[in-house]
Amino acid sequence: MSVLPPVRRDRIVAELPQCFKKEACLHTKDSFHSKVTNACKQQRTGTVGFKISKVIVVGDLSVGKTCMINRFCKDVFDKNYKATIGVDFEMERFEVLGVPFSLQLWDTAGQERFKCIASTYYRGAQAIIIAFDLSDISSLEHTKQWLQDALKENDPSSVLLFLVGSKKDLISPSQYALMERDAIKVAKEMQAEYWSVSSLTGENVKEFFFRVASLTFESSVLAELEKTNARKIGEVVRITSNDNNLYLSTRKNKSKCCQ
Ligand SMILES: Nc1nc2c(ncn2[C@@H]2O[C@H](COP(=O)(O)OP(=O)(O)OP(=O)(O)O)[C@@H](O)[C@H]2O)c(=O)[nH]1
Numbered sequence: 356m357s358v359l360p361p362v363r364r365d366r367i368v369a370e371l372p373q374c375f376k377k378e379a380c381l382h383t384k385d386s387f388h389s390k391v392t393n394a395c396k397q398q399r400t401g402t403v404g405f406k407i408s409k410v411i412v413v414g415d416l417s418v419g420k421t422c423m424i425n426r427f428c429k430d431v432f433d434k435n436y437k438a439t440i441g442v443d444f445e446m447e448r449f450e451v452l453g454v455p456f457s458l459q460l461w462d463t464a465g466q467e468r469f470k471c472i473a474s475t476y477y478r479g480a481q482a483i484i485i486a487f488d489l490s491d492i493s494s495l496e497h498t499k500q501w502l503q504d505a506l507k508e509n510d511p512s513s514v515l516l517f518l519v520g521s522k523k524d525l526i527s528p529s530q531y532a533l534m535e536r537d538a539i540k541v542a543k544e545m546q547a548e549y550w551s552v553s554s555l556t557g558e559n560v561k562e563f564f565f566r567v568a569s570l571t572f573e574s575s576v577l578a579e580l581e582k583t584n585a586r587k588i589g590e591v592v593r594i595t596s597n598d599n600n601l602y603l604s605t606r607k608n609k610s611k612c613c614q
């Protein structure tokens with residue numbers, strides 16, 4: 356019997372949420388990978404439903420990391436700045452293609468003096484969200500350094516990257532267009548998926564986190580299937596080697612030879 360409360364009805368994902376900009380996204384497919392859909396239908400997702408996936412949010416001080424997480428998790432917005440000291444985290448439970456999926460969102464401090472504490476929590480992330488302020492170009496310029504630091508503690512080949520511009524409500528459409536052009540360029544260089552949001556109005560916040568959850572889920576299931584396949588291949592070799600086959604005779608011959 357599960358001791359966890361049921362997943363909120365507005366955290367249920369039945370279809371892959373689409374990317375924000377086709378020019379800078381992790382993949383442009385319309386739906387989940389067929390291997391993932393089949394595994395979910397057949398309840399072959401292994402430990403994915405029991406594990407908690409870690410997502411870290413990094414970026415300059417005051418770019419709006421905490422507000423973004425609070426808008427998504429609690430649907431609140433605080434206009435007063437309260438610096439995050441070290442780290443904080445929120446848990447969000449989803450149900451993706453019928454499988455329970457938990458995300459742990461780690462909100463890290465952007466202030467230099469807390470960076471040392473915060474960076475000790477970077478390890479083991481399945482996704483990294485690098486945040487910048489759309490009204491402050493220098494925060495975009497610093498994103499590469501944030502990424503570099505976060506990647507030191509993680510496997511660059513498997514971690515999913517998201518570059519997200521915040522405070523969209525503060526700039527005009529023409530300023531936004533210029534900023535977006537630069538941000539997409541940076542996202543492409545990083546091989547990250549680009550999004551822009553406003554925590555004040557809530558624009559794109561839910562869509563963004565749903566996309567993060569869905570792509571993290573997809574990659575967790577694919578990794579789990581790969582692990583299962585690797586185990587199966589091992590088993591096939593073991594089973595066939597019990598049979599009277601070439602491997603066995605080779606081994607027998609070998610052992611005779613050594614006697
Ligand atoms: N207008 C507007 N202001 C925002 C938005 N997001 C955050 N802010 C404001 O920006 C300031 C900083 O927001 P935080 O979320 O605390 O920033 P942070 O990145 O967590 O900062 P650190 O914890 O120091 O790293 C606060 O005063 C927020 O109210 C937004 O979408 N629009």
Ligand SMILES: [Mg+2]
Binds near residue numbers: 437463
């Ligand atoms: Mg904060």
